[in-house]
Amino acid sequence: MPELIGIAGAGVALALALLFVRSGFLERRFSYAPAREVExxxxxxxxxxxxxxxESADGVPLHGWFVPGKRDVTFLWLHGNGGNIAYHLEHLRDLHAHLGVNVLLFDYRGFGRSSGTPAEKGLYRDAAAALRYLKGRPDVQPDRIVYFGQSLGTALAVELATHEAPLGLVLEAPFPSGPYMAHRMLPFLPMWFHRYLVPNRFDTAARIGRVKAPLLIVHGELDMTVPHEAGKVVLDAANEPKEMLSVPHAAHVDAHAVGGSAYYDALLRFVDGL
Incomplete structure (x- = not known):
């Protein structure tokens, strides 16, 4: 009898643990690391x-910056899971100088001055709201918008592209899915367990085959957060035309700093070819 009670107790504890994980608390805790102050x-x-x-479709106010350029191409910049738009200023300055494009850089819900709490479906709405805003500007050509995603933002860029095709798609450090990344962290657990355990799917590898746009993937060869091979999985799942820039010595989303002119030259060639 004590053994049965112990087994039952362990089963209840496991069930409660799974419910806790599935509740979304861990999704918010480990998937997002926003900073509120925009300094x-x-x-x-x-x-x-x-x-x-x-404003997102569910009424969440979103804050951003529009930086005008000299070209008729506009970059919709979808940043990663940490910090806020102020963390990208040096990259923004250099990208703008090398490419001459318009740029919209904005914060998702729960980041910076944007309201709300981050969650997967909400972030998809936020990306769609940013695109809707850009297409409503008289100084933006709606058919000349490139989606530029970094890390978490690559999943948003790809999901958005399945609904509204961009002029081009640039993905920096993309990952195939949330369960893929969880399996990389805990490889001794089966993939089906990760698919159940991870509520934020961000299923880029499954979606990108529906995208009809030129693709450039940029990935640091020393990326320990999203490994280089993860970018190759996304590349293999994508349609042509597609290319990948592997940046030696670069880690996670620092290819612009490490790659320097080679990084910006690759982006410029890609934009010039659109």
């Missing part, structure tokens, strides 16, 4: 900009 602006790196607000 700097594009003017701090010498860029003229417009502070903009937009």
């Amino acid at each position: 700097y602006s594009p003017s701090d790196v010498g860029l003229a900009y417009e502070e903009v607000w937009m």
Whole structure:
């Protein structure tokens, strides 16, 4: 009898643990690391900009910056899971200088000055809201928008592209799915367990085959957060035309700093070819 009670207790504990994981608490805790305070602006790196607000489909106010360029191409910048838009200012400055494109860089719900709490479906709505905002601007050509995703933002860029095809798609450090990344962290557990355990799917590898747009993947060869082979999985699942820039010595989303001119030259060639 004590053995049965112990087994039953262990079963209840496991069930409660699974419910706790599936509740979304761990999704928010480990998938998102937002910073609320936006300490700097594009003017701090010498860029003229417009502070903009937009509203997601479920009414969440979103904050961002629009930086005008000299070209008719606009980058919709979808950043990663940490910090906020102020963390990308040096990258923004250099990308703008090398490419000359318009850029919209904005914060998802729960990041920076944007309201709300981050969650997968909400972030998809936020990306769609940003695109809707861009297409409503008189100084943006709606058919000349490139989606530029980094890490977590690559999943948002691909999901958005399955609904509204961009002029081009640039993915920096993409990952196949949330369960794929969980399996990499805990490889002794079967994949079906990760598919159940991880509520945030971000299923890029399954979606990208539906995207009809030129693709450039950028990945650091020393990326320990999203391994280089993960980017290859996404590349293999994508349609042509597609290419991959592997940056030696680069880690997670620092290819712009490590790769330097080779990084920006590759982006410029890609944009010029669109």
